[in-house]
Amino acid sequence: MKKRLITSALPYVNNIPHLGNIIQVLSGDVFARFCRSFGYETLYVCGTDEYGTATETRALEEKTTPRELCDHYNKIHNEIYEWFNISFDRFGRTSDPIQTEIVQDIFKKVDAAGYISEQEIEQLYSPDQDMFLADRYVRGTCPHCAYEEARGDQCENCGKLLEPTELINPYSPLGGQLEIRKTRHLYLNLPAVLPQFEKWMNKASKDGFWARNAIQMTQAWVRDGLKERAITRDLKWGIPVPRKGFENKVFYVWFDAPIGYISITAGLTENWKDWWQNPDNVELFQFIGKDNIPFHTVIFPSSLLATGDNWTMLHHMSSSEYLNYEGGKFSKSAGMGVFGNDCQDTGIPADVWRFYIFYNRPEKSDTLFTWNDFQDKVNSELIGNFANLINRTLTFSYKFMGDTVGEFNELPLLWDQVNPLLKKVVDHLERAELKDGLKTILQISDIGNKVFQEAEPWKTKESDPEGTKDLLCNLIYLIRDLSIMIAPYLPETSKKIADLFKQGDLDWSTVGSKTGIIRIGKPEILFKKLEDDFIEEMRNRFAGSQKDRQKNSSSTEDTSIENQFNHSVDLRVARITAVEQHPEADKLYIETLDTGDGEPLQIVSGIKDYYSPEELVGKNIILVKNLKPAKLRGVKSFGMLLAASSEEGDKKALEVLFANDDINPGTPVIIEGKDGGPAVKTKLKVDKFFEMPIKTQDGIVSVGETALTVNGETLKTKSVLNGEVG
Template sequence: NDLVKDGKKSFDWKSWWLPSESEEAKNKEKVELFQFIGKDNIPFHTVIFPCTLLGSPHDWTKLYHMSSTEYLNYEDTKFSKSRGVGVFGTDAIETGILADAWRFYIFYNRPEKQDFQFMWKDFQEKMNSELIGNLGNLVNRTLLFVNKYYNGNIPDAPVDEELWAEVRQREQKVTEMLEWSELKDAFHEIFAISDICNKKFQMAEPWKTRTTEPEKAESLIHNLCYVIKDLMIMMNPYMPQYTQKVMSYFGKSIQESKVGVETKSGLNWSSLGEVNGLSNVGATEVYFTPMDKKTMEAFKEKFSGNQNDRNVKNDSSKDKKKSEKKNEEISVLAMNEQPAFFSKNIRLKVAKIVSIERNPDSDKLYVEHMDDGSGIDRVIQSGLVPYLKEDELLGKNVIIVDNLKERKMRGIASKGMLLAADYQKDGKDAVEVLTAPWAEPGTEVILEGDTENLDKPAEIEASEFFKIEINTVNKNVEIGGKKLLAKNKIISTEFTVNGGIH
């Protein structure tokens, strides 16, 4: 509609990618291209694609700054759509937790320099202490004070130069961080400003000085209202719904800009540090609800990763160190170390799917009953419902992680893990399971050069398994450059040429 209104038939893409050849003179200035990518895409976006552009006769816009992230993992394992491990979009909606609470936690722990583990216990603690106990507390106590003691009118008072000197210095720091896409550090700096103001409120005790030294109370509340205004402006890119809601209490809104859309009026980044323009506070409400332990544990069980308790109280210092160690990110071994680690610790086996049904409490999980050669029914769950039909799995001799510790998934115990590969089919995500149709159930899958029946642990944690990476190289399944074999035959994929196995 905007193109038609401006009498154009198409968007001038050259203004972004070939500004020197753009038909509009105003677009000939240099475009600064920022890219936000995962760490596994760094070589392509920093070497391969730029070299391709340099080999072209055109002066294409090239990478100006790259912001990459490490992996976001789940509890003590990895997020995996194919295995149904983790919390995804529909799951997040199902929890009833507000979108901005999710956004808060992800940005607060954005894995910019190392992998990060999403943990329900940590989510609960960070939301309750920082989002609600810090930012939410400052907003609620300040605005309620205005409504209760000043009839909703923000008292007039001089600017607190000492407070604003520190606030403006930190706001400048946030601005500089965001200019270089340091999103996590900038987010933490904003919360630091909120923390300073909370402490100032507590030390000033306005509930006392309101009657004994009213000018002091008025100055505090007046200045805190404007700091809150600034906090909401800076927080808006992170938590748009919450910040707009808070600004509506002041009768204001924050300007939101979109490419190709006419910008609406409102407060913007240039409004930071301004101590004027606010007059009153309307009726407020508590926006975020604290998460109690019972709720946290229920979510942890429902969207279960590893269910080991990492927060046992009154345990010995040694046990505490073990518990804290589990909270650290999973560290993948160097490629040349992975084969030896696999041979000493991980047991893979061929198992036949003899029956299959859906988990009644999940729209993603299959419950597969397997013959693993032991003569005992084995149950493994996999998140393959969105990708494969029951008859595409039934009767197949698949590859499983045999000594993976049992865990519950949506109320049903799962003993082991079925290995699968992700690939693209007609532009959509697809999954194929690893199979060995020539090998009978119970056959051990080993690395080339190894022998069967090596002494390995009876059980391993998921974190141990994910210290190695299983990949397809020209359809052959390998670990650290060594091929996986069953009955001396290479395990291979049908569709996944080069990719990861999960």
């Protein structure tokens, strides 16, 4: 099996990504997760594309430096992709020094091979800004399709690449009159590379089953005649050109940006050439939007071919079409649509967004995001089909058989239908047909639902207990298979299901087997139905542009610390049922909790110096329930208890926050005057939780300036009256 090198289009750093952008990084993530589970040695890299006109101009507009702007948005991108659970091996930056080193090295080799030429051209210049305007920040009417808002580098409407001087009635968004001046630039001689390129492309596009639009657009470029393409620009923010006479110019971002895939890998491992210069043992899979096709199928491959080095070249190109929004277009520049940070703010779990993005992925034609369709597909397919099979089967099994799964007979009625589809899922995913793969998985769960319904186990449990057991055990193994197949798409959901089988980590080699499951846990509801009033609220909230929404909400939105806490932290009363010493840490306890969910929960706490097990067992504590699981000295902790602490000199006082013994486990702990926030809480990183200002003031536990309450009663401490809570 060849190694698999996976990239997704480098998101441009000067804005917040919307769902249409996020499709690419999510697509690479799903494919990478599948490849790892299936046994391929896999590397998935991406990062922010940071050089170029858009960054330099945006920095001017915001009166900051390009570096500061990139630092700001890189952090935002990282947080959004982390929330979506993107499993990058490395998410890097094209402004890293290693990018300059590799780009300049590739340029020197291309230049030495004779594929670089100099040309004097006329370019639009802004006297007001005292600068040549790079392509992206010139606007005008496209000479090919008459679209009136075409950019100077490419028309977003028809996809044609442009020169700014080709535009009809060009203008600058920065204002001021434009004039044409002469300047010199370096060009990549694509016609000279064409014989090598065409030979490679004809074979690679067939062997790698490129997406149809990638083949069509690349063939159209060749058919229309490749032209020499400028690879330098008159800018300051970019990679310097290592050639005499061009010291004040930088490389054009579309020459250096794809090389970022290589440099980001080099930033991860010094053995990067084992991936990028090893074509006999590595296959390159790239996930992009259709507007980026020619840069990935023509310019980047031609640049690599022109060096004469033995590069790992593109194997499979997965180039999606456009995702449109409620009858219009997603647009970063106009702020239209649902953006990555918006998804977090809705309270809808990341897996639900991931589900719909792939159910609606624009693989072969443009697709439309609408809130009504989002609601319908989540409620009918994710909940009514997939989650319904899991909940009804495991709930009934738990009641009928308890938690033990014994021997059983296979049901040909079920597996004769399912087995061909198991192979079909693999076939789809091997070809990166992610939408079809998901829909085949849903087809399998639909078969499971029909078999359950037609068997009527609620009737046969008394008349045919052995047959009922066979039915349930077969469906349990089907659910186990579904949890593995759905993992690339819904990683958190898959983990929840897999944890019920108490088998540890599962991979694709387990799919189709009928062994291994001995016990099952008590199931819980996986997803909350999306109600009409909630969807209407979302539609209204995200109508118009981001600027309009911010303007409309600025006077009414509650941005207080208390409100932020209320919508991100899930505090619950939990009862300690057991305490044991951590085997690898003297100061840590492992506590088992009753959270009211029916399943015990394990946490790890550093309170041994302050409490004995006898002082803790049977007590109600305050649990941060929606923390991301973390390992503490090798033992996984699924939450954290709260304690108040204070220091006087060398002495530290610590008091666990206890709730009254008569309060039921699972009771929410809320901010006074609040309703407990949204019903669905997202997983919270521990460092984000520690940013919340929780403290005790005169014995009252508060967030900001507002008290926490349990069953309407203020939460109080007895000994640490004034201190920090964590």
